[in-house]
Amino acid sequence: MKATDIKSCYIGPEISPEQFVPEHFFLFIAKGTIHGYDGDKYQSLRSGEYCLVRKNRLARYNKERENGEFEKVVIIFDEPFLKAFQEKHALTSSEFLPTNAFFPLKKNELVPNFIRSLMPYYNGAGKLDETFADIKREELLLILLRNQPELANLFFDYGTPEKINLEAFMNRNYKFNVSTERFAYLTGRSLSSFKRDFKQVFQETPSRWLQQRRLREAHFLLDKKNKRPSEIYLDLGFEDLSHFSFAFKKTYGMSPTELYGKYENS
Template sequence: MKVTDIKSCYIGPEISPEQFIAEHFFLYLAKGIINGYDGNKKQTIHADEYCLFFKNHLARYNKEKTENEFEKVVIIFDEAFLKKFQEKHRPTVIKFKSERAFLKLDKREWLPNFIQSLVPYYNRSGKIDKAFADIKREELLTILLKNQPELAGIFFDYGIPEKINLEAFMNKNFKFNVSIQRLAYMTGRSLSAFKRDFKEIFNEAPNRWLIQKRLQEAHFLIDKKNKKPTDIYLELGFEDLSHFSYAFKKQFGYAPTALSNK
């Protein structure tokens, strides 16, 4: 199969731009590189590789072009689709949970064949024709479950996250840029319960604690690890360099560049 035959497309609803995986999805990378991190492990996906991303996980990933090109196929397995599939096919479900957000898939013959089978369904705008979208999603999910039946325990688990240790979770995941509502959900709490428990544990409001925690980490990385501000602000959950620099100067009284150039 020639990857030049494949153009970027999404099948299913759009995925969230947050550093949170709201729905399971399958990725085929035709061109380029993706670097991902889920709080536990870094994962690099190269051209002509396949990966599953599991919902209800924090994840940060960025793309790199190769020869100024980046092409991918993303197929979303949202909950509404999964419930219809389960009702239709009645797959055997054994409870199974993945601690990781990413699962690379082996290069078996069925995966390249499936990707190649998408080519005839591209319309003139370079997208998969909607009339065939659910048919191809159903085909892919059938293939995945045939080869790895244990995935049913992940795909067809519609429960919400259970209540977990808030202090340990926050100290581990403070670098991810997600909303307080998402953090509350992931710790198995309502927003009001999250804020109440957070105040009791950290004696601080969540947003203020997150900023201070990220800035303390930034100061350490710049001062002790010789990191450049431009290399760390995104990894610490800041959306842009100017916001990071402003917050850093407000906290410490000097710009991060002054610390890195000392």
């Protein structure tokens, strides 16, 4: 039986589909390709490859199908599970690992064997039998820690984000479509202090600055890189094409399609 015989499934508690990552999770690509982005680096995973995605990070991905199919296995290591695991195995963490959202894992033949071992417990509806879910999560975590003991520094750090440079963070992450509350949390601030500090740094409110920053980038991509409006609006944090087009025309006096067509037809 091949690893790709397993269909896409999730093990562990449900997490929000938004671009904020609230819990660590293991990601295995069984069929197809994922291209991820965390505001700093791009990460691609192909069939048979895997990585960890770190909590308290911003990340998004685009998937490519393989022969019309895309399959993945996602195993979520939430904080209550990790604390119980740490207590059971008497593990300690040491120095914090400075990494991006996508944390590379060393090759380990036990991992694809583990993926295959899920088949008998898989119910075919995207879920593992709950009776065995924590047992299988514990098995995978033991495999990962045995192969890379330094991962204890990642898994068993339960701290919240510390206060960081607001200007650098926002200029790196303005393309992510998350709430002001998320931005505040990730920069180590309360919502009120985030808004206050933001005004001091950018002389503008967060919502207006985000829209104008995204629109400037959109104008550059349309004008200088000849990108189609439909290619860029999601990657710039706009929820739909019509909202993007309306905001763009209000700012620049022409729609994104008109600007793109101006150079396309010249």
